[in-house]
Amino acid sequence: MKVEKKPVRKGRRGGGGMTLADVARLAGVSPITVSRAINTPQQLTADTLQKVQAAVARTGYVPNRLAGGLASNRSRLVFAIVPTVASPVFLETVQALTSTLEEAGYEVVLGQSGYDGRRENELLDAIIGRRPDGVIHVGIIHSKEGRRRLTAAGIPVVETWDLTPTPIDMLVGFSHEKAGAAVAEFLYSRGARRPAIISADDYRAGLRRQGFTEAMARLLGKGAPMPCRLVTAPTSLASGRTGLAPLLDRHPDIDAVFCSSDVIAQGALTEAQARGVAVPSQLKIMGFGDLDFAAHTHPALTTVRVDGTAIGRQAAAFIVQRARGEPIEHRIVDLGFTVVERAST
Amino acid sequence: MKVEKKPVRKGRRGGGGMTLADVARLAGVSPITVSRAINTPQQLTADTLQKVQAAVARTGYVPNRLAGGLASNRSRLVFAIVPTVASPVFLETVQALTSTLEEAGYEVVLGQSGYDGRRENELLDAIIGRRPDGVIHVGIIHSKEGRRRLTAAGIPVVETWDLTPTPIDMLVGFSHEKAGAAVAEFLYSRGARRPAIISADDYRAGLRRQGFTEAMARLLGKGAPMPCRLVTAPTSLASGRTGLAPLLDRHPDIDAVFCSSDVIAQGALTEAQARGVAVPSQLKIMGFGDLDFAAHTHPALTTVRVDGTAIGRQAAAFIVQRARGEPIEHRIVDLGFTVVERAST
């Protein structure tokens, strides 16, 4: 006769906290009923629900989402990856997608890839290891390895803030080349004939720079190369000041500067003011992003508005739709941009 | 005779991905050996380790941290709670604690409590539900309910950016009253006799305001109440402009303004410039935080430097020590602050 081996130790419960089973015992129902009371309350009788909720309240029970995620294969976690949280440019997007996803019952984890994309791969392991229900990435994921692994993991991916005909999965953004070109056309229309650039050295700023340069070459006829200063991303007020200074020193005749971000533009504005260069009469300054301060600088900053909130909302909506198994018609959404004219031009 | 019931279905594997067991089979070892190869490789023979690593590489296996966390009762997750990511004030702290914790093998989840603390409790459920190994909170947790639940959950907690004799658990910060007083003394020493305040309406700004007001009353002798404008947190350049405007309109004789944040101060600087008020000769302007732009405004901003990086590092160190079971001698760390004199005063 086989004797049942009595467990030597009483489990290895760690948290010391309440479990679903504890609540079930207290409410006089089975564990699964407590689970239903929490996740699908409409399945239960008002009476049963009542009993369970009382027990939950009494114990202060908080469901363990690690366990829930493991069992259901739905972590209710979404990763949002930004180049750096130090850049306010993507703030609207992050706020919007966070609030949209939280309403839908997800939590958002913020990850930083760094502008150079070096951390991208190690970050990816951390991400895949958490088995998120989605990944929202600011920028196109260029690393082939990264694209492959995300696809292999079967995680829904939304790339944002850029455009490409070949996204991993879903995409919501706009064309940076076109934005740069629009700035060139705008500045030209306002009389700029000797333009210069102060640009961050990241990928998307490069696209805007390229769009700007090409359009200007078209408008002005190909002449001398355009004065250009590159500054390191993430940009700061200092970038703008140290960017404009040598430009004014070496090319005192420039009449307009396209800054690849509003923060740079604010710095350029400051430097101009410190040197007594009049804006916009002597020098027109234009930024990019339409951050909250752009309308309140002195003079107010002409810039390019991107609807970061809409990007975030759409990205979140993509993830939610996918999680619900709904079909997605258009996986690529172009949200465009707008030139906002203010006093600095 | 009892017949063994044969399982009807073959599991319910979800992710479709590799599991530890798959890798073990491929490497010809037991699952636990694979686990050890990943977590405590020094326990294995070079040979075994080699075999396992080859199998991992071949399969592209990424461990499921949900499962690992559940089994080990260590989620390797730390929550960092800030009032809002829209405020750059805590950025240094967040960067520092993130990099420190990532080096130690943790991931950091950023949560927003909102300046009014309304979301604090619902946020808490989300947090406790993930069973993090620690919580780092910017500011004191005032809600009694919140304090109780965190304690009950047994999660290590570090409160930061403030001081109190009764923290929940661990604390690293500085005295906002003293900082306010230091600003008052500094401005007085530079000749300010008719000071005013533009302050955010959040708790810690209130403490600074109070320290400032009391110290000024001591220095000037109690006279008329000090002109004061409250603006809504999070603050922006606009807060500073709309804050200073009515102050100058109604009290044209003020000779100094203490702004509760550098962003407000930058706005005040802008408004002064727009109105042709000379800084610092007519009006001294002082901020708080020493953000990256403070040294580069025109004129450069006098402010109070807080070592946000040190706060973040110490907070992270607390969590890591606690996780390792190391004893902690001083649970309260006062990191102080420094007045940084620049051109705006």
Added chain:
DNA sequence: GTGAAAGCGCTAACAT
């Protein structure tokens, strides 16, 4: 509408 049984993928504890 409610419950019993099984198992998600991993690791702690106990062998060997």
Added chain:
DNA sequence: ATGTTAGCGCTTTCAC
């Protein structure tokens, strides 16, 4: 140094 066993706390599937 490696393996065996028994869960971690929850949800799925199927049965009633």
